Amino acid sequence: MKGGGGGGVSVAAKRRWRGLVIGVLFLVILSMLVPLAFLLGVHNGFHSPNPDGYVPVKHSSDSVGGEYSSSIINAYNDSKNDRSEHIDEIVRKLAPNISKDAFRKSADGTENQTADRNAEHGSQHKKGTPVESHTVLQPSPNMSDTSNVTKVEGTEYVKGGIDETENCELKFGSYCLWRKEHREDMKDSMIKKLKDQLFVARAYYPSIAKLPSQGKLTRELRQNIQELERVLSESATDADLPPEIGKKSQKMETSIVRAKSCPMDCNNVDKKLRQIFDLTEDEASFHMKQSAFLYQLAVQTMPKSLHCLSMKLTVEYFKSNSLDMELSQADKYSDPLLHHYVIFSNNVLASSVVINSTVMHSEETKSQVFHVLTDEQNYFAMKLWFFRNTFKEATVQVLNIEKFSLEYHDKATLLHMLLPVEFRVSFHNVDSSTEDRTQYLSAFSDVHYLLPEIFLSLNKVVILDDDIVVQKDLSALWNLDMGAKVNGAVQFCSLTLGLLKSYLGENKFDANSCAWMSGLNLVDLARWRELNLTRRYRKLAREQASVGEESIEAASLRASLLTFQDLIYALDGVWALSGLGHDYRLDVQTIKNAAVLHYNGNMKPWLELGIPRYKKYWKKFLNQEDQFLSECNVHP
Incomplete structure (x- = not known):
């Protein structure tokens, strides 16, 4: 029994000893593999692709493995792609499509349809490349009265003809104009x-780094790279550079x-160079x-x-005596013998400058009556x-458009369509075979068609946009x-309805009719009521919206052009000069000779982005000494 028990104990001991030997051998092998893996990780860390093209190393112990470097690259690319997609999404929201078949006309007179939006964003603009039209988001009630801008690209896109075309992607809109105007001399050569x-x-x-010799x-390259990175992180212009920068560069x-x-593999250098270039370009x-987008x-x-x-004016209004400030002159508001001017605006300064x-x-002002139609937020x-x-x-007279009982309009629509609507149109210049023109075509908003019902006793009015002087x-x-x-109205016969044929659809119209513009409009309300143009406009707007139009503004432009067809009285061109909100090339003498200056476009004079050389014509009609202007630091 004992002998048998002693033999069993010996076998168990041998098994335990054998297990310990195997464990020790495993640890020895593992201890050899860990340094090897670490050294391989260092090597890969130097040569793994990353956004900077190299891994900055101070000491060998700070080296980073290739797997970690790749994860950094992936995280960087994911973050960059997320940001780009986010910006693209916001830009798309600011610019929904107006029409899938916006028309363009080439120099030889042939008609083409635009490519879709993806083609526009995915390729460079070349001569003859059609550009899809789109509408920019309508300002909300707390925005300025910057008119909505709709891009109705009407013609082929050519190189170098106009401000916006040279080295400028059309999808960036008038930001390209502003960027060119504010481009400074190189101070960072x-x-x-x-x-x-x-x-x-x-x-x-x-x-x-792969070459052992x-x-x-x-080490020299790594040190120079780190040194230049440090200098560039602290310097934006040449004036910020340290005195010894010449030696560092040498x-x-x-x-x-x-x-x-x-001697090295040129393919590796080429790949790395392309990788860095692609990241920089993106x-x-x-x-x-x-x-x-920020512009x-x-x-x-x-x-x-x-x-x-x-806000200050609103608060002050309710702090003042509750008087009817307009009661004493109420009899003038409906007198058809006086000169009545109508202004749609939610901008106090802009409407004040117009008036x-x-x-x-004016030589005689006693007969002038101004009706300012605004929303409830800015009314007081x-x-x-x-x-x-x-x-x-x-x-x-100041009128709150939301107080009118108009059955066919809800409050949201009134706020949305209070201001004139602007459409950015590119079209072929009939005076030149090599240039295209870009014009911001402003048209009546939906609310303009309520005028015959708002002013029942008036027979004739002059409508003034709030971006004029x-x-x-x-x-x-x-x-x-x-x-x-x-x-x-002032007409633009270089842009005929025929150029917008596909945009206007199957509706009947005279292809030779000129496009007209709001800004300065003399309107015969009596004739308007006789022809019932408001009803005609509403019918056309409903029809256009029902055929797949994506916005009220887009349907409004089409309906406006068709409603007033053959009913436009062409004002002489000296009455109004447009383009001061987007065209840098206007002649000074032409500006002085015009009766009305129209700041149509994105660069309104009350914005910091306004064109500086045109601002002076607007600013001189501001009361710069007003208490509220100084309190709010208003300095357009």
Whole structure:
């Protein structure tokens, strides 16, 4: 029994001993594999692709493995793609499609349909490439009265003809114009040279680091790269660079020359160079889209100072005596023998400039009555402003459009369509075979068609957009005989309805009819009522919306063009000059000769983005000494 028990114990001990031996051997092998894996990780860390083209290393123990580097790249690319997709999504929201078949006409007269939106964003714009049209988001009630901009690209896109076409993607809109105007002289030539050197050094570094015989050059390149990165992180212009930057640049140049002289696989350098270039290009594209979006946001958003002005005036209105400020002049509001001007606006300053400039150039102001139609949010601010400020003997009435009982309009639609609508149109210039023109075509909004019902006792009115400045007496307009016409407006015969054939659809129209523009319009309300144009417009707008139109503004433009067909009385071109909100090339003498200056386009004069050389014509009609302007720091 004992002998048997002793044998069993011996077998168990042998098994335990054998297990310990196996465990020790496993640990020994593992201890050999770990350093090997670590060394391989260091090697891969130097040569794994990453956004910077190299891994900055101070000590060998700080090296990073290839797997970790790849994860950083993936995270970086995912983050960059997410941001780009986010910007693209916002830009698409700001620019929904107006029409899938916006028309373009080439120089030889042939008609083509536009490519879809994906083709526009995925390819460069070349001559003959059609550009899809789209509508920019309508400002909400707290935005400025910047008119909505709709791009109705009407013709082929050519190189170098107009401000927006040269080296500028059309999808960025008038941001390209603003960017060109504000482009400064190069103050960073040395910094650009350093970035180029850094670019090349990063491309060569991984290949040099693989060569065992080039350890000294590898360390030298790494040190120069780190040094230039540190300098560039602290410098934006050449003036910020340290005095010894010339020596640093020379050292980098010497290292690059030595790297180029080393025998290596050119494919590796080429791959690394392309990788860095692609990342840089994607980042630049992202920032360009972001800049264009921020520009568009700045254009459509009410500036803080103007918002402050409106709020202060509103508060002050309710603090003042509850008097009917307009009661004493109520009899003038409906007198058909007086000169009645109508302004749609939610911008206190803009409407004030329109009235002030009109009055200042009028020989007789006692017969002038201005009707300012606004929304409820700005109504009380408007009332107090025009009560505090007098305009010679002219009368000003402020109306809240939301108070009218109009069955076929809900409140949201009234707010949405209060302001004139602007459409950005590119079309072939009939005066030149090599240039296209870009024009912001402003048209009546949906609310404009309520005028015959709002002013039942009036037979004739002049409609003024709030982005204009009057430079001459407008009283001669009231003596014009329009015959059977309804709307006296400035026409653009370089843009005919025939050029918008596919946009206007199957509707019957005269292809030779010229497009007309709001801004300065003499309207015969009596003739309007006789022809029942409001009913015709509403019918056309419903029809256009039912055929798949994606916005009220798009249907509004089409319906407006068709409603007033053959009913436009062409005003002489000297009455109104347009383009001060987008065209940098207007002649000074032409500006001085115009009776009305129209700041149609994105760059309104009350915005910081406004064109500086045109702002002075608008600013001189502001009362700069007003208490509320100084309190809100209003300095357009």
